[in-house]
Amino acid sequence: EVQLVETGGGLIQPGGSLRLSCAASGFAVSSNYMSWVRQAPGKGLEWVSVIYTGGSTYYAESVKGRFTISRDNSNNTVYLHMNSLRAEDTAVYYCARSAGREVFFDYWGQGTLVTVSS
Amino acid sequence: DIVMTQSPDSLAVSLGERATINCKSSQSVLYSSNNKNYLAWYQQKPGQPPKLLIYWASTRESGVPDRFSGSGSGTDFTLTISSLQAEDVAVYYCQHYYNIPLTFGGGTKVEIK
Numbered sequence: 001e002v003q004l005v006e007t008g009g010g011l012i013q014p015g016g017s018l019r020l021s022c023a024a025s026g027f028a029v030s031s032n033y034m035s036w037v038r039q040a041p042g043k044g045l046e047w048v049s050v051i052y053t054g055g056s057t058y059y060a061e062s063v064k065g066r067f068t069i070s071r072d073n074s075n076n077t078v079y080l081h082m083n084s085l086r087a088e089d090t091a092v093y094y095c096a097r098s099a100g101r102e103v104f105f106d107y108w109g110q111g112t113l114v115t116v117s118s
Numbered sequence: 119d120i121v122m123t124q125s126p127d128s129l130a131v132s133l134g135e136r137a138t139i140n141c142k143s144s145q146s147v148l149y150s151s152n153n154k155n156y157l158a159w160y161q162q163k164p165g166q167p168p169k170l171l172i173y174w175a176s177t178r179e180s181g182v183p184d185r186f187s188g189s190g191s192g193t194d195f196t197l198t199i200s201s202l203q204a205e206d207v208a209v210y211y212c213q214h215y216y217n218i219p220l221t222f223g224g225g226t227k228v229e230i231k
Contacts, residue, residue: 061119
């Protein structure tokens with residue numbers, strides 16, 4: 001059974017850093033495109049970043065230069081390293097898997113809440 | 119960036135009646151080399167992550183009831199719930215995957231009238 005479990009969220013001051021983790025089971029993260037999608041409180045969905053099977057990474061303009069996506073194949077985990085956090089980064093962050101070579105999402109985690117506030 | 123615009127923002131439909139949600143992209147998401155529309159639909163219930171309903175604009179994900187259907191091509195797409203059930207109360211999102219950055223529509227909230 002495919003499962004994605006996000007951890008690492010919490011309350012962080014503006015300008016701070018945080019690392020989110022997405023532990024996968026039931027498949028290998030190295031064999032699928034993996035993304036982070038966020039949702040601000042009461043708002044819609046915003047794609048954040050993707051890592052392809054070959055290791056290429058892409059980012060939304062809103063986080064480029066501040067966020068880094070990576071994966072650890074041995075731990076079957078995907079990470080989102082977030083630096084220079086802003087209030088507008090406050091959101092539930094979801095980890096999501098793409099089934100094939102196209103970036104739509106067939107499995108999602110339950111999400112982890114990141115709150116950026118002083 | 120491709121902008122996805124959904125309409126309406128919300129709709130209330132009687133149980134057993136049809137619900138229709140529209141999604142328009144600012145440029146075509148039809149890839150000419152394979153004649154596929156790079157468009158997906160998701161359902162999100164309160165407190166839950168989104169759930170994939172439809173991809174390639176009209177292919178239903180495994181396990182999704184057949185009352186959900188997707189149609190359209192190019193820039194104009196529709197998600198139809200043929201006979202609304204109580205469990206279909208949710209927010210529905212379209213998403214293009216034609217290129218990076220991926221973008222979602224703003225969502226359509228479906229309620230029972």
